[in-house]
Amino acid sequence: MTSEHHPCCTPAAAPADPAASHQVARRGPQTTAGAFSKRGQVLLAGGEFAMGDGFGEGYPADGETPVHAVRLPSFHIDATAVTNANFATFVKATGHVTDAERYGSSAVFHLAVDAPSSDILGGAAGAPWWVNVRGAHWRRPDGARSDTKGRDNHPVVHVSWNDAAAYARWAGKRLPTEAEWEYAARGGLSGRRYPWGDDLTPGGRWRCNIWQGRFPDVNTAEDGYLTTAPVKAYRPNGFGLWNTSGNVWEWCGDWFSPSYYAESATDAPQGPQAGTARVIRGGSYLCHDSYCNRYRVAARSSNTPDSSSGNMGFRCANDRAPATG
Ligand SMILES: [Ca+2]
Secondary structure (H helix, E strand, O other): OOOOOOOOOOOOOOOOOOHHHHHHHHOOOOOOOOOOOOOOEEEEOOEEEEEOOOOOOOOHHHOOOOOEEEEEOOEEEEOOOOEHHHHHHHHHHHOOOOHHHHHOEEEEEHHHOOOOHHHEEEEEOOEEEEEEEEOOEOOEOOOOOOOOOOOOOOEOOOOOHHHHHHHHHHOOOEOOOHHHHHHHHHOOOOOOOEOOEOOOOHHHOOOOEOOOEEOOOEEOOOOOOOOOOOOOOOOOOOOOOOOOOEOOEEEEEEEOOOOHHHOOOOEOOOOOOOOOOEEEEOOOOOOEOOOEOOOOOOOEEEEOOOOOEOOEEOOOEEEOOOOOO
């Protein structure tokens, strides 16, 4: 766990089998690069936007400020998060084994656990609502007694940054940069709080899957979902992208630094050169304004590249066209 890490959002990896962590650290790319693909993606015209929190609502330690101008060339980005069905196709084709499977455990939200008590390995420090569950991984998202039946079109979870990068490579895509992610999530609106505007529930209607009730024990699920929602729940933003706020955190390609915005390049920033944690964006079904308002479009968080949990997934991006030469 790093000093930048926020365990309330997503816990860092706590392997059931600590020896497996060395295997994960040592392994290189596990998949062959696929041919350039824009399947399921939206082409966004390049442009300039104001990146960061203009409302002063972010947590200072997250580094959502200063608001700064960023220019991006045109790029593609997935309309939705990668689903369980998508990830199953990848695993079938490649035999990919996720970090959670190697570690023998992953983090499940306490109200979602569906496993024998002998599989409960403990809570996360400072975030007891996260339970490290033996046998939890993408196919068994709530523990050994669960499966993804009925959730084919839900975002895949319990995937680490390493797993997400391997999927993207196989799919002929890549992970979005943090700047691309925010540009895409804003949906063409300028300086707004959410992908659809400034009101959380315009007209009294929920537009994203977060938490209602009293965290972490009472979730009234007014938005329809206790944990994940289908990737096309609610309505897309102005760019045709679904659920950039809430549902699951999404891995970005960048290393995380809370001071990066003060030094970021203006043109197509790629994030810090090095780091210990990767950026995650968008918040999840556990976000609630009483303790974590990171479902705002400017919000940032991070986790180590081998960590996984029941509320972290990803979507892919791509260049406008394959590199030539
Ligand atoms: Ca919800």
